[in-house]
Amino acid sequence: MSAEQTAMPPAEAESGGQLLEVEGLVTRYPVPRGLLGTIRRREQLHVHAVEGVDFSVGPGEMLALVGESGCGKTTTAQTVMRMVDADEGRISFRGQDISRLNHKQLRPLRREMQIIYQDPYESLDPRYRVRDTVAEPLLIHGIGASAAERDALVVQALVQAGLEPPELYLDRFPHELSGGQRQRVAIAAAMVLKPKLLLADEPVSMLDVSVRAGILRLLDELRRDGLAIVMITHDLSTAAHFADRIAVMYLGRIVEEGPAKEVVRTPLHPYTKALISVVPKRDPRDATAPQILTGETPNPVHIPSGCRFHPRCPIAEERCKTIDPELRTPGSATTPQHRAACILA
């Protein structure tokens, strides 16, 4: 393979083989008070987007971060990617603590961590041809000594993303491509740097159903080649099918985490149980009695005391109002990797 990455980072410190480790992550956004509010010394409120999140991802693993809007999954991803600064906590990538590095120090790391976004219609600069979009990362990081070398890498990335024959796509503009093709271009642009970790933020939610499977299977293939993937999705069915592990988030915390099939078949946390019961099933005969929770997810500015789920929890007890449960493996779990944050699990 020509034009390999030069200056490879030192061999990864084996921190249990995990590529990415997140501990105690906290990210808050101040709610704007306005001039009057500041003068009157109103209490500075915060949006508690991420309130203590721990998880890890190993090479070749796909972790799905699942939850409804406002649960903090997107902020978690942005914080891990260092697009946003964490207020507390530690992010370790390949054994190195990256939580406090500045933009300049992060630059070489950006080759190893890539992101693909939800909207394929907005992800690509409309003035750039496919070739330019996929070559841009190479230019930014100074990879490839000549245009010919870069072109070779671009072609390789396009093939990897399933756009074959690549010559057909190189000179196209985004508006000449379908949504699925655009998303593949975005994936090619991410993969051209040969990253170790890919963050996929709702990669298929804006695509037609008939096209989604293709993209998801592509991600699956990439995973088998050793890429670690964190996929953010609100669609439990997709997570159950393609991810190795699922982490369910609610109001800034992970409330349940474990092997995908297990979490879906034997959920431990009442929120997960309720979510699973309301996911529409494909087979019309599979009518499970949906456990529809009342109301909507509360505002992350005012997190309920004790267990943050207790106001909506169908099995909440008195002590749930005061105890904030830890994410741990309850007795009823079938495997030790399956954890839930519920004292009644």
Added chain:
Amino acid sequence: MSAGTPVLSVEDLEVWFDVPGGELHAVQGVAFDLYPGERMGLVGESGCGKTTTVLALMGLLPPNASVAGRVLVEGEDALAKGEESMAPHRWRDVAMVFQGAMNAFNPVKTVGWQIVEPMELHGIAAGRAARKQAAELLEMVGISGSRADRYPHEFSGGMRQRAAIAMALACNPKVLLADEPTTALDVMVQAQILELLVRLTEDLGLAMILVTHDLPVVAQVCRRAAVMYAGKVAESGPIETLFHDPRHPYTRMLFQATPDLYGDDEVTSIPGAPPRLDREVVGCPFQPRCDSAFARCAHEEPRLREVGDNHTAACHLNDVPAEVAG
């Protein structure tokens, strides 16, 4: 199944759009009957013509559209004289919850005012009586009536969608067209809205067409569905039959492309893309992407035929004896 006369009957519905360079044949001969209290799904992917179809039923197409066919609302052809014959039925007999309705509220008017508006426009009620009815409608969709004086930005997304449904019900219609009512909503809120829609059809005897690309939603909420592709109905029938005994490859492949929560079967995508509708399509429109196409499919267009009890499909495979199809 409900017997009696259909409350809505669509025959040979066709819609063309004038586009630079010619015409786009967006809807090509859609037909179905809808009975009181029935929930029917209209399923398809982007560009298949499902939204255009329901807009045509409301007469809400732009000036560059031309329509042909019959839309019988309780026996009367609403399409006969164009806008003139459509207007009396609009909102009073057939109402619609639009795609993205929850974001289409007027931000400077209270929600109550916006529900009263159609009532006054169509002469159903006015003044205090109308405001009282609006509050009742809000209660019916699960929002406290006192909230009628609030503004849209004070409501959450799910509540705005409920309010949009209340607005559609303002004039007591017989048919409710819901275009992607839960697409932008969280799964829990989606469940709440779907439960609401089911309850409304049962309590009010309302007939509903649920337009969506989300097959599992249709599977859970509707009894019947029509699957659209390239402006035509590819298959139509009871939703159970569509899943367990599909007679059109597109229906089968669409289900196969949808991951199921518990299922372990492979999820496969459909290669290719739908045909352009500004050109004449020769043969079956799905043929280039079909995994079971044979010679006839490329030059003869299959017609929609009965293949079972209340079950129609437009596919040559249903004509051919078993040996040749295999």
Added chain:
Amino acid sequence: MTEAIGLVDTPVATESTRRGFIREVLFGQRASVVGLVVLLFFVVIAIIGPWIEPYSTTTQVGPVYAPPSSQHWLGLDDGGIDMLSEVIAGARVSMVVGFAGAAVAMIIGGGVGLLSGYFGNKTDIFLMRITDYFLVIPDVPLMIVAAAVFGRSTLNVVLIIGIIYWTSTARLIRAQVKSVRERVYVKRARALGGGHGRLVRKHITPQVAPLLVANTVLTIAIAVFAETYIAFLGLEDPSTISWGKLIQNSLSGGAIFHKAWWAIIPPGLCVTIVILAATMMGQAMEDALNPRLRVGHLSVRRFRLRPLRGRLESE
């Protein structure tokens, strides 16, 4: 596993591509083309002026306020100098000052707008305050003061025009930059590790440039007018001839009393036409570029009916 091509099947969307700008925005509308042609006409006149002026602009060739004749199409002014030559010469100064002044405004306004929109936060607040201050300064008194303090040269006039009129450009560019900066492809480039320079140069500027050009054309109209009244007020270098100067000359030289319309109207007309042309062109370009200005289908929805085509016999 590869997707079937289907490239030709996807309909072409209306995005801003390189070729599109010239074809759609510049030549796509009649108003723009007309404006462009007129402006080009005057630019050409300004350039070839020295070679087509029929007479000298300094020597008297006839009696004061002689009316138009076959030798002097626009008659003579209060000094007996051929008006036509003066109008042609005036084109040079008026156009140069107009274009140069607009260029200065564009550079300052574009720069401020870019920095403000891209960096946001304190930079934005700071720069916008400055913009507000400049907006409030009354232009005529400023010019009078500047002329008195710095002298009445053409360069000063260009600078003054630029300094007074950059604010609306800044606002416009700031809004556009802010919106482009939030686009997903810009965020993606940043996530890739792209620095500010790259983002601005390669992603933001190409999207903002067309609007900047359109806005500059509009600024030309304003600048030409500004030059005219600066000259009219006598704040310009007295040795230069511009249309404004010609108007001032004629009014102070008693042209009205002599009923010498040929001394007043031609320069005034030229100024008006140039301003009109630039405004037409600039407005048309801005309309083409600004998607919000496109009106949706607010007209009553009157779809058309088509009779059912004859049913096929084979049914």
